[in-house]
């Protein structure tokens with residue numbers, strides 16, 4: 057995109073800017089209108105009578121949720137509406153379309169494998185449904201997506217991350233890793249060029265231990281990474297060390313929700329997370345100086361979510377005081393991200409607009425930001441937006 061610094065950053069510019077979205081939770085990205093489409097027929101058949109209309113239940117904007125009221129929204133509300141395989145496929149398709157309509161060229165959608173006993177949906181059926189929708193989506197976009205036309209292609213490439221919830225047991229987390237390996241995007245298991253070169257210098261290639269049992273991968277898997285998410289006031293992350301180390305050995309990218317609240321920003325928790333050698337960190341709000349320095353040196357990419365943090369009160373002082381301003385001064389790549397656009401109502405283009413407005417960024421800086429997000433993708437395919 058040709059730009060001059062004198063051009064104003066406006067809605068048209070940020071919408072047209074090709075963007076990579078790396079931190080988007082599937083269930084939190086469903087628009088209230090789509091939730092209402094599921095709510096209406098349930099209501100008409102006498103189900104979910106206790107659930108308010110999504111258009112009034114989810115009031116996108118300041119003061120609607122805080123860290124206490126936010127997480128139950130999923131368990132008590134959204135999951136009651138998206139409760140079978142058909143609904144999961146449907147909402148996934150709508151979420152993909154919404155991101156594309158906002159000018160996203162590369163999307164990593166993340167989701168927690170979830171079961172629903174009454175509808176017979178197992179965790180694997182859930183992952184298979186999301187993965188199926190991604191396959192259909194990527195096939196439909198391939199029409200516009202060839203090696204020679206990457207720069208101008210109008211399609212959106214979609215990949216998947218599976219999430220471990222902080223409330224899970226170590227065994228449940230292991231089962232998520234099994235699913236991630238089974239539904240892994242084929243190119244992920246291969247060493248990168250840099251790893252290859254390093255291995256050549258050391259006289260050997262990195263390998264996965266062949267004796268380690270691993271699920272047989274499906275064809276057309278799209279999982280490129282593993283995430284740790286969930287209520288930061290719950291759980292002990294140290295029980296997930298084997299799960300994240302195994303995922304890493306199998307070539308999956310690793311991204312961790314980090315230091316979202318002061319209670320989860322202890323030295324012990326941060327040291328544990330950093331011992332997993334994460335490729336990316338999400339939120340990184342309350343990072344103590346000691347760990348700030350380590351992150352600055354190791355340079356994992358950072359997924360920063362302005363609206364989410366400000367609207368939930370995870371940060372104070374409004375947008376202008378968001379820690380984006382601090383991390384920008386480091387060499388860490390930054391991926392502006394939406395987190396839960398269905399709840400916060402701020403699409404990725406709007407996050408770029410907010411960054412421009414509150415941090416006085418010209419067009420060229422936004423182009424650089426979008427490129428740095430693309431470079432931080434787990435992709436399995438070179439991303440050139």
Ligand SMILES: CNc1ncnc2c1ncn2[C@@H]1O[C@H](COP(=O)(O)O)[C@@H](O)[C@H]1O
Pocket residue numbers: 081082083084130131166167168169219221285286287288313316364368395396
């Ligand atoms: C401050 N923002 C956040 N911090 C931590 N975890 C979050 C989150 N926003 C969403 N999730 C996690 O994503 C799940 C919903 O999407 P999926 O059902 O997995 O697609 C939530 O249950 C929560 O665990």
